[in-house]
Amino acid sequence: MEITVMVALVVSLALFFDFTNGFHDTANAMATPIATGAIKPRTAVALAAVLNLVGAFLSTEVAKTVSGGIIKEGSDGVAITPDIIFAGLMGAILWNMITWLKGLPSSSSHALFGGLIGAAIAGIGIHSINFESILQKVILPAVFAPIIAGGAAYLCTRLAYALTSRHDPETGDKLTQKRGGFRTGQIFTSSLVALAHGTNDAQKTMGIITLVLISAGAQPAGSGPQWWVITACALAIAIGTYAGGWRIIRTMGSGLTEVKPAQGFSAEASTASAILASSHLGFALSTTQVASGSVIGSGMGRRGTTVRWGTAGRIALGWLFTLPAAGIVGALTALLVQTGVVGVIIAAAAGTAAVAYMFVHSRKSQVGHHNAVEIEEMGQAVQFRKKKSAAKAIKNGDAQR
Structure with missing residues (x-):
C-alpha cells in the first residue's frame, strides 16, 4: 500500500476518533447544568x-506531548509508522464506542x-515507548487530577452552602434558601x-495526525501541528460534541449523585480550573x-x-481497564496490519x-435529549411550584390588607 494512501486513511481515522471524543465527552461540561435545568439540552x-471549536485553537502544548512525548520519534532511532498509528486508533475508537x-x-x-502503546509494543518493541513522559504527563495527572478536582469541588460546595445559608435572626429557624443565582452561574462555569x-482533548488528535505526518516524512520531527490539522480537529470535535453523548450525560447528570445548582457550579468551576492548568503545562x-x-x-x-x-465503582473499573483494553486491541491490530495490504483491509x-x-444495538434502547436526564424536568417542576407558591403568598397578603 502506498504511504500516501495509508497516511490519508490514518488521518481520516484520527478525525473519526476526534468525533467520538466529542460526543463521548460532552457530558463533562453539560451534564450538571442540564440536570439542574440551567440550560436546555439542545442549547447545552x-x-x-x-x-470546543474555539478552545481547540487556543493551545497546542498537549498536541506536542502526544506527537513527541508518548512514542519516541525517528530522531531517537524508532521507526514509528502510519500502520502502527492506525492500529492504535482502532483500539481507542472501539473502546470509546463500547x-x-x-x-x-x-x-x-x-x-x-493505551491503543498507541499496545500497537507500538507489538509492532516495534517496548523500547519505542517513552515511559518517563508517560509517567510524568499521563499517569501522575490521571491519579492526582481527579482527587484534587474532587477535593476542590467538595470545599467549594461546602463554602457555597455556608455563605448562602439563611436563618431567622430572632428564632434561628432555617429560612427558605435562595440559591437560584448558582443556576445562572452554571451557564458560565459549564461554558x-x-x-x-x-x-486539551482536541489537541490529542492534532498530536496523532502530526505524529503520522512525521512518521511519513511529511514534516520534521519535533515540529508542532500544521494549521490545517488544527482546523480539521477543531471541526471534528465540535461536530461530535453537538451530536451529544446522551447516554453518558445521563450517568454524569443523575447517575452519580443528585445535583443541585450550587453543586453543579462548584463541580464545573473545579473541573475547568484543573483542565486549563493541565493544558497550559502540556x-x-x-x-x-x-x-x-x-x-x-x-x-459529598x-x-x-x-x-x-455503585455507579462510581463501575466508572472506576472502566478507568482501570481503559489502558490495557485499548492496548490489547491496538496490539492485535498492529500484528494484523503488519501482514500487508490484506491485513489493513481486514482490520x-x-x-x-x-x-x-x-450503533445499531444502541437504537434498541435509545437515549436522547428528551430522556437523558429526568432531574431536569423535576428541577423545572420545582421552579414552577416555587413561583406558584410565591404568587399565592402575594395574593394572600393582598387579601389580608
Whole structure:
C-alpha cells in the first residue's frame, strides 16, 4: 500500500476518533447544568460544540506531548509508522464506542494512549515507548487530577452552602434558601469547562495526525501541528460534541449523585480550573476523570446527598481497564496490519463492522435529549411550584390588607 494512501486513511481515522471524543465527552461540561435545568439540552450541546471549536485553537502544548512525548520519534532511532498509528486508533475508537454504549464516562485520552502503546509494543518493541513522559504527563495527572478536582469541588460546595445559608435572626429557624443565582452561574462555569475541553482533548488528535505526518516524512520531527490539522480537529470535535453523548450525560447528570445548582457550579468551576492548568503545562489530562471526581466531590460536600458508589465503582473499573483494553486491541491490530495490504483491509472492515453493530444495538434502547436526564424536568417542576407558591403568598397578603 502506498504511504500516501495509508497516511490519508490514518488521518481520516484520527478525525473519526476526534468525533467520538466529542460526543463521548460532552457530558463533562453539560451534564450538571442540564440536570439542574440551567440550560436546555439542545442549547447545552450546541454551546459546548462552539466552545470546543474555539478552545481547540487556543493551545497546542498537549498536541506536542502526544506527537513527541508518548512514542519516541525517528530522531531517537524508532521507526514509528502510519500502520502502527492506525492500529492504535482502532483500539481507542472501539473502546470509546463500547463505553459509550454502556453509558460509562471513561477516558478517551487513556483509550488513545493505551491503543498507541499496545500497537507500538507489538509492532516495534517496548523500547519505542517513552515511559518517563508517560509517567510524568499521563499517569501522575490521571491519579492526582481527579482527587484534587474532587477535593476542590467538595470545599467549594461546602463554602457555597455556608455563605448562602439563611436563618431567622430572632428564632434561628432555617429560612427558605435562595440559591437560584448558582443556576445562572452554571451557564458560565459549564461554558468554561467546554472551552477547557477544547484546549486539551482536541489537541490529542492534532498530536496523532502530526505524529503520522512525521512518521511519513511529511514534516520534521519535533515540529508542532500544521494549521490545517488544527482546523480539521477543531471541526471534528465540535461536530461530535453537538451530536451529544446522551447516554453518558445521563450517568454524569443523575447517575452519580443528585445535583443541585450550587453543586453543579462548584463541580464545573473545579473541573475547568484543573483542565486549563493541565493544558497550559502540556499534561494530557483525562477530562472525564476530572469531571467525575468533581461531581463526586460536590455530592459529598452537600449535606443530605448520597453519592451512588455503585455507579462510581463501575466508572472506576472502566478507568482501570481503559489502558490495557485499548492496548490489547491496538496490539492485535498492529500484528494484523503488519501482514500487508490484506491485513489493513481486514482490520478496517472489522473495525467498521464493530462500530456499526454497536450503533445499531444502541437504537434498541435509545437515549436522547428528551430522556437523558429526568432531574431536569423535576428541577423545572420545582421552579414552577416555587413561583406558584410565591404568587399565592402575594395574593394572600393582598387579601389580608
